Amino acid sequence: MRKCSLAQGRETYDAPVGLSSGTGDGKDGKWNPRVPKALRTGRRRLPCRPVSEPPPPGIDKAAGKIQAMFSRIAPRYDLLNRLLSGGTDVAWRNEAARLLAPIPGEVHLDLCSGTGDLALAVSKRSRGRARVVAADFTFEMLALGLQKFRRKGIPIPEAGADGLNLPFPAAVFDGATAAFGVRNFEDLDRGLRELFRVLKPGGRLVVLEFTPEPAGPLAPLVRFHVRTLVPFLGRLVSKDPSAYQYLPDSVGRWPAPEALAARMRAAGFASVEIHLLAFGIAAAHVARKGAP
Numbered sequence: 001m002r003k004c005s006l007a008q009g010r011e012t013y014d015a016p017v018g019l020s021s022g023t024g025d026g027k028d029g030k031w032n033p034r035v036p037k038a039l040r041t042g043r044r045r046l047p048c049r050p051v052s053e054p055p056p057p058g059i060d061k062a063a064g065k066i067q068a069m070f071s072r073i074a075p076r077y078d079l080l081n082r083l084l085s086g087g088t089d090v091a092w093r094n095e096a097a098r099l100l101a102p103i104p105g106e107v108h109l110d111l112c113s114g115t116g117d118l119a120l121a122v123s124k125r126s127r128g129r130a131r132v133v134a135a136d137f138t139f140e141m142l143a144l145g146l147q148k149f150r151r152k153g154i155p156i157p158e159a160g161a162d163g164l165n166l167p168f169p170a171a172v173f174d175g176a177t178a179a180f181g182v183r184n185f186e187d188l189d190r191g192l193r194e195l196f197r198v199l200k201p202g203g204r205l206v207v208l209e210f211t212p213e214p215a216g217p218l219a220p221l222v223r224f225h226v227r228t229l230v231p232f233l234g235r236l237v238s239k240d241p242s243a244y245q246y247l248p249d250s251v252g253r254w255p256a257p258e259a260l261a262a263r264m265r266a267a268g269f270a271s272v273e274i275h276l277l278a279f280g281i282a283a284a285h286v287a288r289k290g291a292p
């Protein structure tokens with residue numbers, strides 16, 4: 001099996017967690033035994049996979065590059081999120097959790113979970129009574145998320161997982177979320193099909209993303225913010241010019257909400273609703289897998 005090349009000279013990638021049994025409060029170093037066995041991935045190497053979609057011109061979304069970029073910016077990721085969005089990102093994730101509407105006893109996947117803020121929002125939305133698995137393929141982001149979950153005493157298990165090749169059986173999740181994540185997929189359609197596969201019939205998916213061309217009176221201001229201010233502040237705070245130039249570049253080439261909805265339907269989802277947020281700067285797509 002070919003191995004993913006990664007940041008920091010490592011050749012392969014190991015997810016950080018041991019999802020073995022324990023008290024579930026994280027204090028014994030073992031995390032949330034309530035996650036069904038089928039969903040526990042433990043430490044695993046993430047395989048590279050064949051990719052059918054060529055990268056859009058000018059943007060290289062090869063898995064190793066995306067992982068390397070997020071591992072570099074991980075330490076300042078949360079700070080920059082709050083700074084660049086003026087805190088709006090928190091409200092957007094809360095809205096995504098509200099749209100998912102988790103109910104007690106359900107199991108949800110937060111894919112591209114990063115430092116775990118949406119996984120936390122989903123858990124809080126259900127008052128801790130739905131289970132959430134936080135999955136991502138960047139070790140450094142997951143490690144920060146794990147610290148956060150432990151600090152807050154909220155038992156959310158993590159899984160090292162590539163969105164294009166999810167390490168979960170079919171039809172195991174009641175719902176799934178992905179915030180600002182699927183835009184980074186090398187092959188969006190394959191990632192959407194994977195999300196569809198792991199959802200139970202009737203399961204719902206909430207995808208939160210920026211939109212490429214927000215309309216309305218604030219559009220020029222938004223364009224200035226995304227195209228000029230974000231790369232400038234990103235450079236200043238994260239000291240990683242390429243990562244925060246990647247944001248406007250990838251958003252600019254991202255499908256418009258209707259086009260993304262069409263891709264979700266093509267992946268198999270029976271219905272897709274679009275909820276525009278903050279004058280259309282971002283959109284939450286709520287998709288449902290049809291009953292069998």
Ligand SMILES: C[S@@+](CC[C@H](N)C(=O)[O-])C[C@H]1O[C@@H](n2cnc3c(N)ncnc32)[C@H](O)[C@@H]1O
Nearest residue numbers: 112113114136137138141162163179180181184
């Ligand atoms: C912009 S961050 C978003 C993190 C989090 N969802 C949030 O709302 O802050 C994007 C995350 O997607 C992850 N990611 C990108 N491509 C991925 C893939 N193919 N499989 C798993 N995770 C991926 C990155 O590692 C990163 O943590």
